[in-house]
Amino acid sequence: MNKTLAFVTTLALSLNLMMTSAQASDDSTLLSLQTRWAEVNYQLREKQQEAGFVELEQQAKAWIQAAPESAAAHIWLGIIKSTHAGAAGGLSALGLAKEARKALETALQLDATALDGSAYASLGTLYYKVPGWPFGFGDDDKARQLLEKALAINPDGIDPNYFYADYWYEQGDYQQAAKYANKALQAAPRPQRPLADAERRKEIAALLQKIERKK
CATH class of the missing domain: 1.20.58 (Methane Monooxygenase Hydroxylase; Chain G, domain 1)
Known part of the structure; x- marks a missing residue:
């Protein structure tokens, strides 16, 4: 094997190992967020739940910083913020819902099929749960379109x-x-x-x- 071929082979193997390692890290982070989100969303109440959502948001943002092109990371930031909004209610809910929409729209730009189309499903839910104009961005027709896209994928x-x-x-x-x-x-x-x-x-x-x- 000549030096050029040896270099290319070594480089390809190194890149493959890096990609495999990155995927394993993403999978581990995804499972951790999914598991903790279920605990926070379904088992905690009031101040403990609020603190749990804030912690999850910080973890999702850290994942995005480490892997900005990961659609899954943006999806989970959107899911966390949208469920946080539902639990919080009041004046803070709309702000959280807008942040969730932004994260989910970013995920759609990166990979609309990621996590079986979860960005479409979560964004569609936001659009029919959030009040319409002039209070919010809710839109039942858009919600239906997004939910049907989610079902087409999954x-x-x-x-x-x-x-x-x-x-x-x-x-x-x-x-x-x-x-x-x-x-x-x-x-x-x-x-x-x-x-x-x-x-x-x-x-x-x-x-x-x-x-x-x-x-």
């Missing part, structure tokens, strides 16, 4: 189906809401996210009860 996922069911409930179409809620219940379990799955199924069951009362 048609059998628990989250996009639940969010779409909740969207239709908010729109007063209880037949569509029941259809997608039941589909969400049929989603395959996510082995690395048992708490999130269990709590999401409780939310789906509660939504189905509300739908039944409307019939």
Whole structure:
């Protein structure tokens, strides 16, 4: 092997090792955030929950600083800020929701299919949960477009189906809401996210009860 070929081979191997190491780091950070987010969102209350969300936001920002081109990092910053907004309520909620929108839009620019289209699902949810003009940026038509894009990428996922069911409930179409809620219940379990799955199924069951009362 001549020196040039040897150098190219060594360089390729080094780059491959660096990429593998970076991916492993991203995967580890992702799992850590997902696990802690479920604990903060579902198990903590009031001041402890507020502190938990702030800590998670700091971790997500650190991930973005380390890997600015990681769509997953921006998605999780958006998810954390949007759920923080929902828990906080009041005047601070809209500011957090706007920051969540910015993070999710950045993720879409980087890789719209990352994490099975989670940016579309989370952004769509923001658009139907946030008040419309003049108080906020809410837009039901845009929400539907985004949620349908999420389902096109991940048609059998628990989250996009639940969010779409909740969207239709908010729109007063209880037949569509029941259809997608039941589909969400049929989603395959996510082995690395048992708490999130269990709590999401409780939310789906509660939504189905509300739908039944409307019939």
